[in-house]
Every structure is written in structure tokens, then in C-alpha cells.
Amino acid sequence: MKGILLVNLGSPDSTDTKDVRKYLDEFLMDERVLDLPYWKRFLLVKGIILNTRPKKSGAAYKKIWWEEGSPLVVISERFAKKVSDKVDIPVALGMRYGSMSIEKGIQELVNKGVDEIYLMPMYPHYAMSSYETVVVKAEEVLKNKFPQIKMETLPVFYNEVNYIDAMVNNIQKQINDFDFDHILFSYHGIPERHILKSDTTKSHCKIDGSCCNTPSKAHETCYRHQCFETTKEIIKKLDMKGKTHSNSFQSRLLKDPWLKPYTDFEFERFAKEEGIKNLAVVTPAFVADCLETLEEIAMEGKEQFQEAGGQKYKHITCMNDNDDWVDVAVKWVNDWKDKTVEVL
CATH class of the missing domain: 3.40.50.1400 (Rossmann fold)
Structure with a gap:
């Protein structure tokens, strides 16, 4: 069975400093975000950034946090639900960083009988710190946890x-x-x-x-x-x-x-x-x-x-879960179902 995994950046679980610190630790220790030798990245992130930035970032998150939670997560969940309602194969949502992990998204699909996944990074443009790290992480999870699952990937869509x-x-x-x-x-x-x-x-x-x-x-x-x-x-x-x-x-x-x-x-x-x-x-x-x-x-x-x-x-607010954007994603899903998509 085929299934869809939508992936975006992620978010802390709350605006509390400890949750923001945990999120920033995972984010900034990604070698495709801070592309420094591990020892330099470790000293910079663990020794300096995580001692000061979580409190400041937490205050920024508090300014935009919604009652339902992180705006990015809430919007992504709404988007995934709308896409799911318009297609006839399972749709799951994962995040590159944070508790809503890519692994959890894949596991959700596997639990529904999916053995072929279309990975859809929600990044229009190619960058090693966004699109590339999502693809690499998904491939790593599949290799280590779900080696029987096949995966194809949505190409960047900056000019689609x-x-x-x-x-x-x-x-x-x-x-x-x-x-x-x-x-x-x-x-x-x-x-x-x-x-x-x-x-x-x-x-x-x-x-x-x-x-x-x-x-x-x-x-x-x-x-x-x-x-x-x-x-x-x-x-x-x-x-x-x-x-x-x-x-x-x-x-x-x-x-x-x-x-x-x-x-x-x-x-x-x-x-x-x-x-x-x-x-x-x-x-x-x-x-x-x-x-x-x-x-x-x-x-x-x-x-x-x-x-x-x-x-x-x-x-100008982002497209979020507006119907035009949902319909674009649905078209990509249906196109993938109906023809062979080049594996990146």
C-alpha cells in the first residue's frame, strides 16, 4: 500500500525554556544546519548557545503561540487533514526536529499497512539545512528501522x-x-x-x-x-x-x-x-x-x-492550509499514485 509523509521543520513542545532548549539542541546539532566539525559544533551549541538562546527564543515563541499550540504544528496538522480528506491513501505528518518526528510519521503509516512512501518535504527550495536534511533523515530512519519500506521523494517545487x-x-x-x-x-x-x-x-x-x-x-x-x-x-x-x-x-x-x-x-x-x-x-x-x-x-x-x-x-501570511495549496498537494499525491516518480 502507498502512503504520504508530509514533513516540515518542527517546533518545541511548549514555550518553556527547557522545551525550547531541547528543540534547539536537536536543531543546531544537525551537521547540515551548523556545518562545523562535531567538536566545534558541540562546544558552540552546548557550551554557549544553549546557555543563552533558549530563554530568548522562548520569549519569542510566547508572542506567537496559539491556544492549540505551535502555529507551525497546528497549521501543518490542519493541512495534512485536508489533504487526507481528498486522497484515498494514508497521510501522516512528521517534523524534522521535535517530538513529532519523522520516525513517528513513518511508524504511523506502517501501522496502516503502508510499504511504499512518498516523502513530501514542505520546502519549495533546495538547501542542505532544510530539504536535504529531511531527505537524509528519512533515508536514515528507513535504513535503521524500516528497511522493508520503499520511498520516493517529491522534488523541490520552487518554480512548479x-x-x-x-x-x-x-x-x-x-x-x-x-x-x-x-x-x-x-x-x-x-x-x-x-x-x-x-x-x-x-x-x-x-x-x-x-x-x-x-x-x-x-x-x-x-x-x-x-x-x-x-x-x-x-x-x-x-x-x-x-x-x-x-x-x-x-x-x-x-x-x-x-x-x-x-x-x-x-x-x-x-x-x-x-x-x-x-x-x-x-x-x-x-x-x-x-x-x-x-x-x-x-x-x-x-x-x-x-x-x-x-x-x-x-x-502576507503564508499559504498555510488554504484550499489552493491543499489542491496543489493533492494533485502531486495523485500524480505520484498514477505514474513512476524519479527517486532523488
Whole structure:
């Protein structure tokens, strides 16, 4: 029997410092997130970050936490339920980090008689710290715990027409009554070295103004290129009415060079240097609202922009569990059922 495993990032079980610390420990000790030698990662995470960051992150989570729990988890559960209601094979939900593990999701499917899984990482773009780590973890769990189970994987969908159409519809509905000057496409940031490490050609990526626009096999795993392509495809179909747009990257960690421009710097620059008064912000790297969108963009971003002189500010919520997005996932599920899908 075939079954579907939807996977997103994950969340602490609560906003308590101990739960946030446990979650951050698993997240930051992932070698594809903090790609340092184990001993350096251990000393940095265990010796420094986990002594200070959990309390700060817990306070941020408290600002966005819902009565039902973590917004990311609640939204993902709603999405999974809607997809399940529209397909005739089992659907389970797992998270890369936290108690709602990938292993638990696989076990749920196995308990229902599933022996062939379609893994659907809920990440439009390829990055070693998001899409890649989900696939590697799922493969590891299958090898160690469920060697009899076959698995195929949904490719990244950053420019897939149905995803783009769903994104455009979601954005358009939210800006129809908002007289914006500029739309900022804010993507989750990653260290620049991750781009170079993911370059399968080992020579193409320069992180300059040209490499992302020069055709190359490297683009199959280039997060930066894929982000820019998503924006281009959305803009082609979005009714901009002469308005301007740009890209930026948010949520950087530590002091290493990350992809630029930085979103928080752009908020201030827009208001002080560009004269932008009314700003809309879209976060296409996220399919479900979470800490990075609800707190960092919707709350802190608005404050930063308006303190710098901006006036109106609108955070475009993610697609979450809206019907357009559910229908896209259902189509992918049904397509997989009906034909052979290339195993990544």
C-alpha cells in the first residue's frame, strides 16, 4: 500500500525554556544546519548557545503561540487533514526536529499497512539545512528501522506552475485592498558557504550578480538561484500595477557571511533611503506561518520599518492550509499514485 509523509521543520513542545532548549539542541546539532566539525559544533551549541538562546527564543515563541499550540504544528496538522480528506491513501505528518518526528510519521503509516512512501518535504527550495536534511533523515530512519519500506521523494517545487499559481492567488487576495509601494520577497537566509558546498559542479557558484542567471547544473541544488526564480515567476503573474519589488534574506545566525541583502537592514533602508512608505512582505520559502514569519516579519519587521519612517506595513501570511495549496498537494499525491516518480 502507498502512503504520504508530509514533513516540515518542527517546533518545541511548549514555550518553556527547557522545551525550547531541547528543540534547539536537536536543531543546531544537525551537521547540515551548523556545518562545523562535531567538536566545534558541540562546544558552540552546548557550551554557549544553549546557555543563552533558549530563554530568548522562548520569549519569542510566547508572542506567537496559539491556544492549540505551535502555529507551525497546528497549521501543518490542519493541512495534512485536508489533504487526507481528498486522497484515498494514508497521510501522516512528521517534523524534522521535535517530538513529532519523522520516525513517528513513518511508524504511523506502517501501522496502516503502508510499504511504499512518498516523502513530501514542505520546502519549495533546495538547501542542505532544510530539504536535504529531511531527505537524509528519512533515508536514515528507513535504513535503521524500516528497511522493508520503499520511498520516493517529491522534488523541490520552487518554480512548479501549480505552486506559483497558488502563491500568486494567496498574495493577490491579501494586497487587493493594500495600496503598497513595494513588495519585499524575504527568504530564509543560509550561510554563503552552504551555497558553495551545494554546488555540484564545484566551480559555478560565485554568489555574485551573474552566476544565478547563467544556466548551470548547479542550479538544481542552488538555494539562491531557486529563490530568485520563485520571485521572477510570481512577478510574471502578479498584478503589480507599476509597483516595485526586491529580494532579501532573513533569520541569520552567528557572525558568518549569510546571503544578502539582509531583511532587517532592508526595512530601515527602504524607509530612510528609498522613500518607501507602504511595504508588503512575502515569505515564499515558508508554506506555513511560524516563528520566522509571525514574530520576525509580522511583528519585528513592522516595528523596524515604521521606526525608520515607514507608514503602512503588511505581512502576507503564508499559504498555510488554504484550499489552493491543499489542491496543489493533492494533485502531486495523485500524480505520484498514477505514474513512476524519479527517486532523488
